[in-house]
Amino acid sequence: MFARLGRIAVRHPWKVIAVWILAAIAVVSAAPTLTATTDQSAFLPSHYESVQAMNLQQKAFPNDVTPAALIVVERADDTALTAADSAIVTAIAGELSGANIKGINGIQATPPAENRMIQVIAVQMAKVTDPTDKTQSDAVKKLRETLGERVDGTDLKAGITGTAAQLLDQTESSEKGMAIIGAATIALILVLLLIIFRSPVIALLPIITIGAVSSTVGGLIAMAAEAFDLKMDSSVNSLLTVVLFGVGTDYILFLMFRYRERLRAGEDPKTAMISAVTRVGEAITSAAGVVIIAFLALTLSTLGMFRALGPALAIAVAVAMLAGITLVPAIVSLLGTKVFWPSKSWQREPRGLLFGALGAALGRRPAWFAVASGGVLVTLGVAAFGFHPTFDLTSGSTSDTSESAVYGKELLKGMPAGATQPSLVYLQSGSGLTDEQLGVYRTELAATPGVGQVGEPRLSSDRGVAEFQVTLTAQPDSDAALATVRGPLRDTAHAAAPAGATAVVGGMTSVFVDFKDAMNHDYTVVFPVAAILIAIVLALLLRSAIAPWYLMVSVGLGFAATLGSAVLVFQQAQGNSGLIFSLPVIMYMFVVALGTDYNILMVARLREEAKEGHDPKQAAALAVRHTGPTIAAAGLILAGSFASMMLAGNTVLSQIGFAISVGVAIAAFVMATFFTPAVTALLGRRVWWPSRIGDESTYPTEDAEWVDESTWRTPQLTNRR
Template identity: 30%
Template sequence: MENSWFERFSERISGKNGKWITVVLWIIMVGILNGLLPQANSQEDNAASNFDEDVPSVEASRIAKEQFPSDSGVPALITWYREDGLTQEDFQHIQQLSKEITEDPLPHQKGTIPYFQLPPQALKQQVSEDGTTIVQPIFFDENQETAVYKEGLEKVKSQVKDIFGSEPFQADIDADQTLVSRVTGPAGIAVDAEGLFSNADVSLLLSTVALVLIFLLVIYRSPILALIPLVAVGFAYGVINPLLGWMAAQGWITFDAQGLSIMTVLLFGAGTDYCLFLIARYRSFLKEEESRLTAMKKAFSGTAGAIAMSGLTVMFALLILLLAQYGTLQRFAVPFSLAILIMMIASLTLVPALLGIFGRGSFFPFIPRTPAMEEERARKKGKSVPKKTTKLTIWDRLGKLVIDKKWIIALTTALILGVLALFSTQTKYTFDTLSTFPEDTPSRQGFSLIGEHFDPGQLAPVQIIVQTDGKSTNIKENLEDLSYIAKVSDAKKAEDDPNLLSYSAEYSMNPYSQEAVNKIKNLRDISENALQSAAISNPEDKVWIAGQTAEQYDTSQIVNRDSKVIIPVIIVMIALLLVLYLRSLTAMAYLMATVLLSYFSAIGIGWIILHYGFGVEELQGFIPLYSFVFIVALGEDYNIFMISSIWKKSLSKKLGQAISEGVSETGSVITSAGLILAGTFAVLITLPIQVLVQFGTVTAIGVLLDTFIVRPFLVPSLTGILGKYAFWPSKPKLKTERSKSH
């Protein structure tokens, strides 16, 4: 019943008239959607909040703004540096710039320190002790788009060029006797972050298309066939892009440049995989059937279920990201899952239609033909057809090997993956934003200059707010006694409540470092203890900590919470889908176990490569959850495709033979698909953003492990070891009872 339905559907979409109707409908749909709806990139919100209002640092920030209002705004810190010491001429130019932006403020400028009004001696007190560095802050209005900060900073750079007669913002930071300037602080970091992602979009798209095209040409050596998956992905993107733009315009979803970049990779990688599953089976049936429509019917009926199951598995896994509390993770859910859904539909409709249009010509110049067609073709050319000899392929040999040596292979591969997985326990993580930037990024260089020549804590002080209920406390003294605190300000009273006090504490270390982030809890404990010592009731409800270090602490807490919620839910969801599809608890259990093992192994190898190979001290804290979603969901794709083949063959053959032929039949296509998918994620390594570099590295490794170890060795050998129990509790109608000898 299932096959007959698939065959009827495939005939409608790839038959004589259906194939043209299908393509035309896709063209019309893409044209209408792009003509009527906005594009996704026009609706990006790169300033969207990652926190809910009840997050501690957000609540603290709100109280700070309401009760301790400041005229400062969002700072851009212009860092001036000369290795052999700033000159009198440098100070005069800095004062002239200060006068210009004070008298003629930049767009949305809120204020600046009037250096031009300071006498020379007072100005020099702002310089670092070694006389090489001075920081000139410019404050912008809060809650502005990054483009506003960028506009203001571009104007500053133009003014600097006129005043200084040089371009210190372009000067090499290691240049001798040269004035160097860099913009850092929250405004400078925001501008650099947006620039990195905006530049990444185009290069990522071009690199991904080029890589997929090269892989397809090498694998199939057919220009037409190489273009068919790309055309399908292009049509799918043409639907996804305006739909996302429309949904964002309606206020239903929010996404940023990072999400769209990863979505592009996912679309090309997973989308090409789905196309290859059908194309490979179609080519094999073209060698058996003269009618290309019959070949398509058989190919479609043999792959459509696995493609749909794979697509749904990934789609639902990505939708589970809606459970995330961290904004960036939650914003991934709809774009990613929609991309997979549309691509799955395209691979089951548009791709069969395109293959129906080109037929055997899709594989030109290596056109697959039946033996009878080969004989007829040779006869017309007056040639004899050489007798074909049965030659075992590498996949035939591998299929036989995993059955003959199943125990050795299962134990060996499990041991290798297990050892690699142990390295994942050594991985260190950070949520430091600046560490994700390349070392030559201006805001990162500016921060380094401040850290080297001033107390680095000045860049991002921690604001500690306490409700004292009118009682005296020793909070300042306790904070000053901490070795990691360089300076604590005097208490500042709130405008509406004199019992509400605020202290500004500067770290003696990098305030963005994980070490500083980990101290936030200690700062809270010390503040609460001070209130408790003063006999103030409920001290845990009367301490608030604001600042960027506190935000990073909340990020780490929320992402850890999201991991504890999302990972188990994804595991349960995929397990349920596997049980429904395979009707086997045993198969579900060992398939899930193998893909989880490859995930932890990928984290372990990723740490070895990035830490010991490239000197990365800490991985970004998002990597475990990012990579888990893709490695586990996409890894099950390959397991589903291969196990589906084994299950169907076992209906008429001994289980050992079914496993051997299943490995042989799916080997080349899964390997091709895995290489392309890993390659598309590896493209992220070329980007200048460390979180994407690390994500691409770990995910590509996970896909390669699934492709070359889990799928061809571990899964089939375990299936062979379990024998008929691999189907439990189902009672398959097959010859497995006679396969015990295998």
């Protein structure tokens, strides 16, 4: 099949390119607009308590609008506010309200804090779930500008925090970070490919090709989202960019290294490309198949954000794979050896001193390499047991000097930490709620450990539902706040409900609590199913019932080693309370799925060498020599791309970038280059059972000798090599 694909791409290149262009035009013209949501509760199933609370809120208080921004006002000399100061704050609130800023529904000054260190002006805005809607962000920008004018000339200083302001600052920080990441990724690809191939043509090939198919990917994802009612997270676009460039560049590298190898073997350019597609096409397709399966396994998640993200990334990988075995061969067949211009190094077989020496050493002592590389994986993996998830993302997703962060801290001078996003407790009774019941219930809630204050209840029109605004003593997304909601607050809310009444706890902290429970469930479902499906793909690729077992063990060790590395750096060395809650799933998507590509490429070459008559140690030596440079180049580019995320300047992206880059590096430079070939050499021909590949009758004779410490020479193999 792959030989046929190669012949079609090489013999009819313009037709192949035309098909891609027509397909892109058709998809883009027919695709709907891809919309995303920032409403985290939209990703949870309806049986979770936070979602039930949200549904009850919408039913009982259909016109409910909670403050989206908080203006924190204090004296410039950090002393207590006077009565005159408070009057000025009230006047400022009135002036801001009279400014009629678009997107703001109401502005109300609240009484000063008990210690009079701060006074808050609550700003109500219409709820926004579409991240493309900039109404709230524009309103915050205009509000900050107007506020500065009103405060100027007084003894006061003021700033804006709250969800809308935090989202604006996070978006600006993220956009800046993604610009840095995008520029660093492209620069890294260009520089490394220039160093490897010494050709600007090949260096530009992934950028141009992947950029050309990106619109097709976006259109297909939009179609899938509309057809299956998938709710896309706002981060989908940035992840798609990284996946497309990372995976696409890897597949192009796999192909071009083999193309160059066939040219050096004496084949003409067109025959060499057909041979390259024939020999590496199965490995690319199988590697893509593993990644696609891993991503599609996320459809089993209870979280809508992952159920949608999985198919989206699977579509991106599928398109990158098809482009790698059809579009790229067609383009290269038109260029021929000019694709290497101006370098002539493609004409010469390199001495391969580094990987030749490594392969020779591994071939002689596979046990040493297996123990050393396995020991590294196990040692780092032990640290993974110290992993602690945290939802405290606000402080890490923007700069500490941003206005929302600065005045979020100033708010704590006079109010509990949870004031920015209070929890909401809803008490419901079919027979109506009395004032006495409400008073007793409020007292019980206020006595709950971790609760700072409880507001007066707000009743629905029929007195059947009461809303209590509960301000926690901890930041709403902190571990302490989650512990309060999960335990004492929910327990008290449920137990203290009057006879015949029920209670549910809502708010963003409650959403995070349910997120954590949902993800713990997903770990026990998604990961095992994905592992089984990946093992099946490996068994089909290798025609072996043995190899998939130790390959999956190595992948598991790589995952544990990656998580352990992140724990050591961020929890142990830097003293953070934990790692972002979604890191294991993100690692699963990128480290396990994409890292397995390198394992597949190495094992496919090991199988190829075994089929050509080499014994297990010889096959391992040759596989490392010929495939090691490809894996090293691909791993370096992919790891470097993700490492650029650490330049974005916030903790969240730093953790993600570090974990993925280290995971890819472990997969490429430890697992695929050393551990897998060493274990394969130790297990011998039984690795390929029930296939008869590597039967001892096909091995070279005992008088075989090393040549350049990297290849074997026997009478029947001298001409081939």
